[in-house]
Amino acid sequence: MTDGARIRVALADDQELMRQALGIMLEDPPDLELVAQAADGAELLERLRAHRADVVVMDVRMPRMDGIEATRRVRAEHPGTRVLVLTTFDLDEVVFAAIRAGASGFLTKDASAEELAAAIRAVHAGDATLAPRATASLIDFVARAPTAADAETLLAALTARERDVLAELVVGASNDEIAERLYLTGNTVKTHVKAILAKLGLPDRVHVVIWAYEHGLVVR
Amino acid sequence: MTDGARIRVALADDQELMRQALGIMLEDPPDLELVAQAADGAELLERLRAHRADVVVMDVRMPRMDGIEATRRVRAEHPGTRVLVLTTFDLDEVVFAAIRAGASGFLTKDASAEELAAAIRAVHAGDATLAPRATASLIDFVARAPTAADAETLLAALTARERDVLAELVVGASNDEIAERLYLTGNTVKTHVKAILAKLGLPDRVHVVIWAYEHGLVVR
DNA sequence: GCGCGCCTCACCCGATCGGGTGAGATGCGA
DNA sequence: TCGCATCTCACCCGATCGGGTGAGGCGCGC
Numbered sequence: 001m002t003d004g005a006r007i008r009v010a011l012a013d014d015q016e017l018m019r020q021a022l023g024i025m026l027e028d029p030p031d032l033e034l035v036a037q038a039a040d041g042a043e044l045l046e047r048l049r050a051h052r053a054d055v056v057v058m059d060v061r062m063p064r065m066d067g068i069e070a071t072r073r074v075r076a077e078h079p080g081t082r083v084l085v086l087t088t089f090d091l092d093e094v095v096f097a098a099i100r101a102g103a104s105g106f107l108t109k110d111a112s113a114e115e116l117a118a119a120i121r122a123v124h125a126g127d128a129t130l131a132p133r134a135t136a137s138l139i140d141f142v143a144r145a146p147t148a149a150d151a152e153t154l155l156a157a158l159t160a161r162e163r164d165v166l167a168e169l170v171v172g173a174s175n176d177e178i179a180e181r182l183y184l185t186g187n188t189v190k191t192h193v194k195a196i197l198a199k200l201g202l203p204d205r206v207h208v209v210i211w212a213y214e215h216g217l218v219v220r
Numbered sequence: 221m222t223d224g225a226r227i228r229v230a231l232a233d234d235q236e237l238m239r240q241a242l243g244i245m246l247e248d249p250p251d252l253e254l255v256a257q258a259a260d261g262a263e264l265l266e267r268l269r270a271h272r273a274d275v276v277v278m279d280v281r282m283p284r285m286d287g288i289e290a291t292r293r294v295r296a297e298h299p300g301t302r303v304l305v306l307t308t309f310d311l312d313e314v315v316f317a318a319i320r321a322g323a324s325g326f327l328t329k330d331a332s333a334e335e336l337a338a339a340i341r342a343v344h345a346g347d348a349t350l351a352p353r354a355t356a357s358l359i360d361f362v363a364r365a366p367t368a369a370d371a372e373t374l375l376a377a378l379t380a381r382e383r384d385v386l387a388e389l390v391v392g393a394s395n396d397e398i399a400e401r402l403y404l405t406g407n408t409v410k411t412h413v414k415a416i417l418a419k420l421g422l423p424d425r426v427h428v429v430i431w432a433y434e435h436g437l438v439v440r
Numbered sequence: 441g442c443g444c445g446c447c448t449c450a451c452c453c454g455a456t457c458g459g460g461t462g463a464g465a466t467g468c469g470a
Numbered sequence: 471t472c473g474c475a476t477c478t479c480a481c482c483c484g485a486t487c488g489g490g491t492g493a494g495g496c497g498c499g500c
Contacts (some may be wrong), residue, residue, distance in 0.1 A: 104356070127352035136324070136348035139360045157469075172427045187479050194458065204458075204486090206426050207392045212472060213433040379446060384466090395487075407449050414488065424488075 008035040010053035012044040012070060013086070014062045018109070022057060025113040032117060041065025045073055053081055055120050058103075060094055062085045068094075069103045075102035082123045095134040105129040126177045155217075157199045165192040169205050170212040227344045230256040230273035232264040233306070234282045234289060238329070242277060245333040252337060261285025265293055273301055277338050278323075280307045280314055288314075288321045295322035302343045315354040325349040361379050375437075377419045385412040390432040 038044035060067035084105040119129040170177040258264035293356035304325040339349035
């Protein structure tokens with residue numbers, strides 16, 4: 001479906017039984033191929049050096065090196081290898097930590113063979129799969145993130161030049177720096193800054209920065 | 221599984237054929253009950269007043285009132301009703317817009333009856349389901365968001381009192397305001413501020429605010 | 441007991457900032 | 471053509487800020 005070749009899968013789980021169960025799950029699908037197994041993160045990294053994998057199915061809780069750290073290392077050493085994290089419970093902290101470490105997917109261990117295979121294929125295709133509860137957390141996170149749209153009404157009150165100055169203010173430029181960058185005199189900059197503060201109803205440039213971040217004007 | 225009673229589902233899609241197809245998909249599962257149908261957002265809102273629904277399965281593209289706006293209204297008028305958004309393509313903008321409007325889930329129209337039912341159950345249970353591509357977008361978004369952990373090394377260099385002052389700086393407090401809130405003299409505050417600037421290697425309080433936001437110290 | 445880090449406060453100084461006021465040039469639309 | 475908004479710049483003033491230096495009190499560990 002993706003590129004003709006079989007998807008090379010590596011397993012990392014400290015429980016022998018779980019590895020066996022996962023291995024069996026991966027036997028049927030003809031497009032999947034189990035190329036490596038490991039009982040912890042350190043072992044996994046070692047195995048991956050000999051057997052490149054497209055997707056690593058990784059348990060979070062493992063001795064020596066846990067799944068989060070292992071995910072980070074895998075992503076650093078093998079940028080092309082995607083990581084699908086497996087856990088017993090889909091706790092928020094673990095999900096976020098795994099995502100930040102570079103995981104592409106997240107599945108609970110009660111997933112069926114079909115779900116696992118589908119998740120591996122999705123992750124390999126550059127998509128992603130998350131356990132329902134984890135998905136809910138992410139959605140909540142995204143929904144909370146503000147949009148630039150919220151500030152647009154106030155922003156519309158500013159003139160073009162004032163918006164230029166605002167952009168400089170937001171990155172922490174002093175009046176002199178703004179003057180230099182926009183080819184203006186310090187006096188002119190001050191005029192614009194004063195206008196901005198008045199129009200936005202803010203007391204000083206510090207609050208302009210806060211306002212900008214709070215309203216999502218800054219992307220980070 | 222959730223509360224014994226059947227999950228009341230409402231459908232909103234302008235394509236008659238699609239509504240029929242979805243309706244048929246919902247016939248089999250014994251825990252789902254189709255209580256209302258609508259061809260656009262406005263009609264949906266009207267129907268929901270008579271027939272409360274637990275989950276609304278909503279198309280994005282509809283005449284009169286699109287799915288995004290309809291989602292917003294539904295969430296405003298019926299906070300207990302969850303929205304599962306359906307589209308033909310899982311475009312990023314639509315996903316984010318829908319999430320911001322309050323949608324709990326996101327599915328492409330090529331989903332199977334089982335996937336649809338599972339998604340409805342997940343959404344009703346307070347969880348969520350996303351199309352794989354959409355999930356990937358969200359994960360990317362979350363992964364990009366910085367963590368407080370990034371700043372912890374620098375933050376560790378600050379003394380307890382300096383962290384108190386830092387917290388005030390970040391919300392835009394002037395030295396006098398900080399002094400008042402922390403029961404200090406202006407001179408003491410200045411001492412702390414100077415120490416903070418020196419330790420963080422920043423030129424002024426404006427950059428402290430920027431630094432805090434960039435490192436995710438502020439939650440928003 | 442002595443040193444060391446922390447918290448507290450003080451004074452001085454120069455730089456920067458924000459507020460107030462005014463004004464010339466330009467361009468756009470009524 | 472006559473406003474009107476915008477952009478530009480100027481000067482003044484008081485407030486605030488950041489840097490430098492010093493110092494007393496307190497608690498903790500060596």
